[in-house]
Amino acid sequence: xxxxxxxxxxxxxxxxxxxxxxxxxxxxxxxxxxxxxxxxxxxxxxxxxxxxxxxxxxxxxxxxxxxxxxxxxxxxxxxxxxxxxxxxxxxxx
Amino acid sequence: xxxxxxxxxxxxxxxxxxxxxxxxxxxxxxxxxxxxxxxxxxxxxxxxxxxxxxxxxxxxxxxxxxxxxxxxxxxxxxxxxxxxxxxxxxxxxxxxxxxxxxxxxxxxxxxxxxxxxxxxxxxxxxxxxxxxxxxxxxxxxxxxxxxxxxxxxxxxxxxxxxxxxxxxxxxxxxxxxxxxxxxxxxxxxxxxxxxxxxxxxxxxxxxxxxxxxxxxxxxxxxxxxxxxxxxxxxxxxxxxxxxxxxxxxxxxxxxxxxxxxxxxxxxxxxxxxxxxxxxxxxxxxxxxxxxxxxxxxxxxxxxxxxxxxxxxxxxxxxxxxxxxxxxxxxxxxxxxxxxxxxxxxxxxxxxxxxxxxxxxxxxxxxxxxxxxxxxxxxxxxxxx
Numbered sequence: 001x002x003x004x005x006x007x008x009x010x011x012x013x014x015x016x017x018x019x020x021x022x023x024x025x026x027x028x029x030x031x032x033x034x035x036x037x038x039x040x041x042x043x044x045x046x047x048x049x050x051x052x053x054x055x056x057x058x059x060x061x062x063x064x065x066x067x068x069x070x071x072x073x074x075x076x077x078x079x080x081x082x083x084x085x086x087x088x089x090x091x092x093x
Numbered sequence: 094x095x096x097x098x099x100x101x102x103x104x105x106x107x108x109x110x111x112x113x114x115x116x117x118x119x120x121x122x123x124x125x126x127x128x129x130x131x132x133x134x135x136x137x138x139x140x141x142x143x144x145x146x147x148x149x150x151x152x153x154x155x156x157x158x159x160x161x162x163x164x165x166x167x168x169x170x171x172x173x174x175x176x177x178x179x180x181x182x183x184x185x186x187x188x189x190x191x192x193x194x195x196x197x198x199x200x201x202x203x204x205x206x207x208x209x210x211x212x213x214x215x216x217x218x219x220x221x222x223x224x225x226x227x228x229x230x231x232x233x234x235x236x237x238x239x240x241x242x243x244x245x246x247x248x249x250x251x252x253x254x255x256x257x258x259x260x261x262x263x264x265x266x267x268x269x270x271x272x273x274x275x276x277x278x279x280x281x282x283x284x285x286x287x288x289x290x291x292x293x294x295x296x297x298x299x300x301x302x303x304x305x306x307x308x309x310x311x312x313x314x315x316x317x318x319x320x321x322x323x324x325x326x327x328x329x330x331x332x333x334x335x336x337x338x339x340x341x342x343x344x345x346x347x348x349x350x351x352x353x354x355x356x357x358x359x360x361x362x363x364x365x366x367x368x369x370x371x372x373x374x375x376x377x378x379x380x381x382x383x384x385x386x387x388x389x390x391x392x393x394x395x396x397x398x399x400x401x402x403x404x405x406x407x408x409x410x411x412x413x414x415x416x417x418x419x420x421x422x423x424x425x426x427x428x429x430x431x432x433x434x435x436x437x438x439x440x441x442x443x444x445x446x447x448x449x450x451x452x453x454x455x456x457x458x459x460x461x462x463x464x465x466x467x468x469x470x471x472x473x474x475x476x477x
Contacts, residue, residue: 008238010118010211012183014125015134025121027238032124 002091004048013040024087104337117239118185133387135182144192145394165395169199176206178420186213195222213239220244220269228276241279249296281308287322294332308347373447382436382454403458
């Protein structure tokens, strides 16, 4: 699966807020989504070119204190939320 | 101007309350601020003079005093690195200005990179170099929800517009506006109001409606170079009210005014009802008059970085130059820049003024240029 950010969505990360908080905002629907610094790491890698598995392969080693299953479960939850709420989309083709 | 009718005052209040509501990221910024952020680690808005080259020599240009040449412009590699910094910092909006941006050969490369990460993009232009091909390219790159081209139009007639912009420019500008709209690009018109075009403000608004633009903005002329073009306050006020009444007739063109003049010095506006409606009150306690919360930056064509456009008028305003150091490395220099510091106003004029909370003692650059300190009111303030 290749993901990309919905073109109407703005992303903003604030380092100094609660240990790092990422905000997504859909300009068309005015809906917002809030995540932590781990979510920001994921979002920075979603580029419409790399598959989710390629992203996970790069991402997971950055979180040394967690095993793969825990990380996969946590990030799959974030991905599911982003897709369901329309902040990200699957890229066709 | 001492007597404002109640109906006119209501129109003005409505317009004052609408200020900045059109920024698509407004709700996002409000949400972030509601979490307690008062100083932004990274800017979310950048105005960027991408070139000093221009094909016109407008008499009121805020660039006047500079050299209209691309020879000092930052090169493409530096420009692309800068856009990458915007992406890494999560900048939300970039205004590309100049000079004339369409003179820059890598303009579309820059726009494409900004849009690859959903950065809201505005291009300001005199419109004379816009072709059908460039309009089509913009349509492919731009997001109609938030991106636009802002075209400068300084009169509703050729005589008035060309008095500022030069012979033969009026019809070409109108043709460019039509090309952009035909190709599905959102267009705003910006008019710099001077003593010369003041009387055509309403006619220009009507013209904008006929053309089908999305918004008209009227801004005040910069005074550093153009004291003889400053519009008369009473006349400007009269035209502003006419415009607001025209907008009330529900034309589809949005109106944005940076020209609401001299209200604070008008006794008839300061009724208890209006003061309550606008939430005006004296400041209390340790009110923070600081202007720069880290939310914006201004980048000059030669690579100098400033906290804002006005700061570029100060010798001590620069944070450094992109030709030597990347933006990420320059940003911490804000902390030692005088404009970024806490602004403490002890002048009793501000401490007793009901507008102080709204205006925050005005522009600290103006204060610094006059008093060599930011801890004074804006020198342009007319309230005694």
